């Protein structure tokens with residue numbers, strides 16, 4: 001089949017992230033509740049998880065704290081009256097410079113933290129002292145498969161074990177007391193195409209936090225934008241055996257569909273699905289309705305002028321947890337061409353709407369709308385835009401639940417005129433967790449108003465199959481429009497009334513890509529920002545009551561827990577994720593330049609003093625003269641797409657991988673060939689490109705990087721003038 005169109009965004013990218021026994025609070029109660037589990041580390045079971053809202057204020061047992069995924073802590077020792085006394089209690093420095101998107105879990109005085117490279121730490125939640133550490137040894141060059149750098153959103157706890165998904169697709173069960181591995185299951189499908197070294201040809205990755213219910217570990221996968229066929233799977237928590245797998249999009253249409261529901265889904269596609277629909281973040285479970293919910297990503301390739309729905313792309317899907325049997329779906333963006341992933345956190349709440357208590361899912365995906373969905377039936381109750389500039393659709397038809405699309409948005413720049421689409425592919429709101437307070441009945445949502453230029457690029461079949469690096473920006477075009485797009489960039493935290501579907505207050509924030517939120521019973525909302533500030537706001541008014549600078553960007557959501565009578569608020573800090581790769585022209589200049597990833601815990605009158613984080617000295621910038629021809633530099637810029645996931649836009653290093661503009665190895669053409677084609681630095685995580693990259697193209701990359709280095713020198717000079 002010939003695919004005529006590839007949809008791409010100029011501005012990028014993502015189309016384009018012995019222990020607790022001694023502490024003694026409430027343990028008698030919980031051991032009574034837990035007759036079947038010995039009092040050992042991570043003694044979490046179905047009863048404890050389902051009653052955490054009312055019975056277990058002290059702990060943070062699962063990604064969203066409880067099955068409702070509300071991220072509300074019932075603890076109220078820290079309040080809007082005394083939060084001014086909040087001070088650091090301890091910090092624990094992580095051994096990575098990459099992004100931290102994870103939610104730490106705390107049970108019975110032990111904190112479990114995952115880091116960028118899927119490593120796991122168990123810490124004493126009172127002191128931050130390390131109890132054990134496990135390194136799954138993810139090959140560093142695997143991050144080439146991940147759209148958004150090496151990241152991990154957290155672990156799960158059940159029956160004395162810690163479960164973690166690794167970037168390279170292993171689901172691991174670790175002994176919660178020792179960190180020893182118990183089982184290790186590879187989750188990427190065996191009928192995939194693999195290279196001789198055992199890596200899948202398609203760009204699979206895994207970063208989402210597992211969820212656990214009824215003795216099943218539920219995980220999804222990443223890579224939908226790169227053609228991976230999305231799925232969600234359930235594994236036996238004791239044995240690691242696959243129990244069921246639900247594919248979210250049809251596969252090869254020349255073969256019989258795996259099940260009747262995929263047969264129905266296939267009718268909404270014109271031929272092969274080409275993948276997508278990855279389940280890379282939001283998963284929730286309702287124990288009363290006994291339904292498992294998950295959100296799916298966009299179809300891998302959108303076609304701008306086709307009238308297809310492409311199920312189950314951009315949908316919320318409900319299945320039976322024991323079998324994975326389909327129950328209902330609600331598609332938020334039929335035939336998505338804008339990379340609007342319906343993957344954001346699925347929050348369950350009981351809301352009084354028009355005099356009646358409704359059991360709902362509150363969902364604020366990247367497409368910029370807030371949806372309230374009946375979680376028993378999947379019927380839309382209401383949907384409203386998060387901010388006024390949302391322009392891909394003018395609204396959601398309450399009768400059909402379908403968007404009322406703006407035709408110009410789907411047309412993109414096909415008519416030659418750039419279309420500025422709100423939101424862009426990073427969303428109005430994405431994986432950055434939101435929280436809900438049952439006291440204020442407000443949802444606290446980290447919002448970005450970050451548009452993108454949407455254009456339709458005709459492309460031949462041959463080139464489509466080459467999109468293994470995802471959809472890359474059209475740089476020339478970008479130069480002309482970036483200033484306009486940047487002028488719209490803004491971010492805020494919205495306090496949103498989901499019953500009335502309106503904003504009640506907002507806090508405007510400088511910069512973009514801020515952290516998730518935490519609501520507590522002390523009438524507080526906590527949020528960290530990319531400028532490295534961690535702040536507390538009064539939950540009913542939005543008044544800032546407390547703030548501290550931690551010298552490192554915060555993108556992860558905070559948690560709260562209690563040990564030995566003290567309430568703590570903790571957050572993992574560390575800059576990264578997709579925007580972390582965009583230091584250069586995209587204008588991500590607002591985040592704090594220092595980066596020391598760590599976990600920081602706060603309590604009232606804590607006694608730890610945070611030290612300032614130092615800025616590493618800048619190495620000399622001595623490139624050869626910029627003498628290459630414009631076409632060679634342009635080719636180098638195109639070829640550099642293979643490098644930017646690790647080395648950042650324009651070669652401006654974004655973490656572990658060095659800033660290539662400063663690299664003497666780039667200045668030396670022969671050495672560069674050895675490093676890039678010959679695999680000289682492979683053990684350090686620099687992939688071997690071999691014959692995949694021609695010498696000519698590598699020379700072009702070199703010319704491009706030398707050009708960028710000279711651009712920087714000119715900029716530095718202009719600044720010093």
Ligand code: HEC
Nearest residue numbers: 141143144642643646657658663664665681684685686687
């Ligand atoms: C999967 C991530 C990844 C990708 C993709 C990648 N690199 Fe690297 N690269 C690294 C890492 C990590 C290092 C540091 C290795 C070390 O220090 O041992 C590195 C080191 C280098 C160095 C040495 C820099 C120095 O001065 O120490 C060069 C040159 C380089 N890469 C060029 C490239 C080019 C050109 C591309 C694209 C064709 C590319 N890399 C793609 C991860 C990557």
